[in-house]
Amino acid sequence: MSLNSIIAQVTEEIIKRSEGPRRDYLDTMERQAEAGVRRAHLTCGNQAHAYAAMGEDKGALVDERAPNIGIVTAYNDMLSAHQPFATYPELIKATARTAGATAQVAGGVPAMCDGVTQGQTGMELSLFSRDVIALSASVALSHNTFDAALFLGVCDKIVPGLVMAAAAFGHIPSIFLPAGPMPSGLPNDEKAKVRQQFAKGEIGRKELMAAEMASYHGPGTCTFYGTANSNQMLMEFMGLHLPGSSFVPPNTPLRDALTAAGTKRALEITASGNDFRPAARVLDAKAFVNGIVGLMATGGSTNLVLHLPAMARAAGIILDISDFAKISAAVPLMAKVYPNGLADVNHFHAAGGLSYMIGQLLDAGLLHDDSETVMGTGLSAYAADPHLGEDGLTWHPAPATSQNDKILRPASDPFQPTGGLAALDGNLGRGMIKVSAVAPERQTITAPVRVFHDQESVKTAFKNGEFTSDTIVVVRFQGPKANGMPELHGLTPTLSVLQDRGLKVALVTDGRMSGASGKVPAAIHLAPEAAQGGPIAKLQDGDIVTLDATTGTLTVLTEGFDARTPVTADLSANTTGMGRNLFETFRQSVTPATEGAVSIF
The missing domain is CATH 3.50.30.80 (IlvD/EDD C-terminal domain-like)
Incomplete structure (x- = not known):
């Protein structure tokens, strides 16, 4: 299917509008990439400080022949979505070690929960925390000892801030590793009814608290389709996740296998490997257009209208809200996930999820299939689901039909003809x-x-x-x-x-x-x-x-x-x-x- 004319036109408008800043950005990234693996330029004293606590990995780091991954983590155990990241660094390090490489936690970034600060004074820091996260991640990577970066983040301002940092260090590859959603709890529509009853004074705080605790009840992302889950969608549509990884539950064998696979892939796409894919090449106009298409097709978070221009500007790309409106007019709404439906993201994933949707949108000519991703050139790799079996981790083509058309519909028969x-x-x-x-x-x-x-x-x-x-x-x-x-x-x-x-x-x-x-x-x-x-x-x-x-x-x-x-x-x-x-x-x-x-x- 040829590319939709509106999608093509908007992409060209963005490219033309961004010509100057994008050229300056790519020139800067090219100069940094040409300098080669940065550890080679550090003094012995610099390196000794960086490797002092690395135990059995010291030899490989000093040898400088194997790539070293920098882990930037937004772990804390107050955020249910980020609590699973506690175990990721050791798994990443072990996987890298098996491949003859190394990995280090480069640094942590703050990660606040908007669910905790809703209606509270702390919410006034929330949006600015995105910029603090970008700065913090840049400090983490500034030690200049890393050939690739793995970013661990999920929620509202965290992923956008990490993407801004990935763009700032666009001369090295970046892969984002999600944590997955918590199991379905109290249905979101029932929770909303309880909140309305409380607002009307029909029930007390005890009943409200019981409903909230039944809804938010375990490790993982909140299951409604808010900013956190919209972020995960965005990372797949932009080619920064591994295919099909967004909504795999935490603390499962498949989740661990995807984390290990993300580590291996990061090693393959460094300048030391045979498939160098720096983040600057992935974060181009086509990737951002694909992300906006995903936002419209899923009816995602309004917060991304703030975050996408910020992320894009970090990569020398200028987005305007008119781009969102034009793409919305061309893209059908294919999903009904709470708050614009009764289903949660677990139901959406079971119905076919992002892999089904990406396949449908590609067939309809509404996505750039020639965009560069961490998996290679072509978004069609994301029209597939991960499976863990006797042969290890493999990807199978997405289902040809929706498994529940009350939640997910084909592009040819959407819930509405335009986006959300x-x-x-x-x-x-x-x-x-x-x-x-x-x-x-x-x-x-x-x-x-x-x-x-x-x-x-x-x-x-x-x-x-x-x-x-x-x-x-x-x-x-x-x-x-x-x-x-x-x-x-x-x-x-x-x-x-x-x-x-x-x-x-x-x-x-x-x-x-x-x-x-x-x-x-x-x-x-x-x-x-x-x-x-x-x-x-x-x-x-x-x-x-x-x-x-x-x-x-x-x-x-x-x-x-x-x-x-x-x-x-x-x-x-x-x-x-x-x-x-x-x-x-x-x-x-x-x-x-x-x-x-x-x-x-």
Whole structure:
């Protein structure tokens, strides 16, 4: 199948737009690669420090003839998704040793859990943690003793930050090793119902806690299709995972076999091997387009609209939110996974998962099959599932049909003809909306606004019974410059209750929702943000606004709106406590959300 014309056009637009920075980036990576294996350039003193604690591997390291892998790990045992990484370094080292090579833990990176910090002050550090992770991983690899890197990370800001670091060290190969999802627990729709009951005061905290613990109950990634699992999808579509590895459960023989295989593959694609594949070549425009296609086809996280431009910019590629909108118009929504369906990622994987989807999208001409991956040239290698049998680890072709068409459908018969996200533009600025979980009749709303400066004020107004008619709730001064752009996911139960009462409601904000954005229409990432004097700072209670996801417009209809002076807010409280003072430089230097909300380049 020839490449879809829209996919081809968007790719060419990205390549042309990125010509200068991409050329500069590749020139830098080429100079670094030409210098050869870096250990050879270290002094004896440098090397002695690097090898002092390596025991039986010292000889191989000093000999300098075998490749050395740097492990960058986001392990901690507070994150269920990252707890399984505790055992990975020893398995990686043993596998490398068997191959006559070596591996070292180059360093760790911070890994916070948005599930813990939702609605808490710590959430104001969350987005900036992505940039801290990129910096931390770069420090880890700066010792210049590694021929390849293995990145251990799963969750929200962690994978994007690690990809940014992989791009910064694009002269060496990089492979990402996932941990896999936890077993299915309390169904996500039942959990959502309990949250709504708590929001309405029908149950107490004890019942809510029981439901939450039944949902999040073991090692592995949370099973709804939020940012963490969208990240795993992205790594496969971009060719940075081994095929079919995203949703294999942790602590299983197949999971261990894939970790060992990833280690062996990293050794094969170093400059010392016969198939040199540095990350700079994998992270090209085609890979990012393939990633956006996967995002649309799966109805994935709105957070990736922030992270993909940041990741791409690290590799000299300039993405615009218009790219997302154009690709969304060409790509069908093929999956129904919570919050835009009842299934979780384990059900999705059993129905055929990413391998089935990639095969379908390739057949439909919606993916670049000639993109370079860690497995070789051609994304078709990812239309296969891993199997562990008597012959060891092998890959078999993906199933030709969906194993459950209520969860996963072919590209020729999708759940809807377009993707899960849409761009918004108008006299309120530019932003995004996730529509995959929003009923068609709710994708357009014209209503008066209620303006708030924090999400707790919205909840208070709800408890006071102040929402009695169709309303667009505006929560502003939530952008990256104002307070680090925390997720406003805590508003989902409140707004869902209002919608269930028969009201038409929507959210408009310069903040974020999350990968769990649900059935209430939410115009998010609005830029310019209120703290920059953006149009959202001109809104007043009662202004009439139209949000139309079908046409991609977000418009204030009130006469004289454009002539108003933006309001300001006292944001001084956002700069102290819980480490927020340490992030003032980030808030001051951060780019707009439409450019990835990046603070380090």
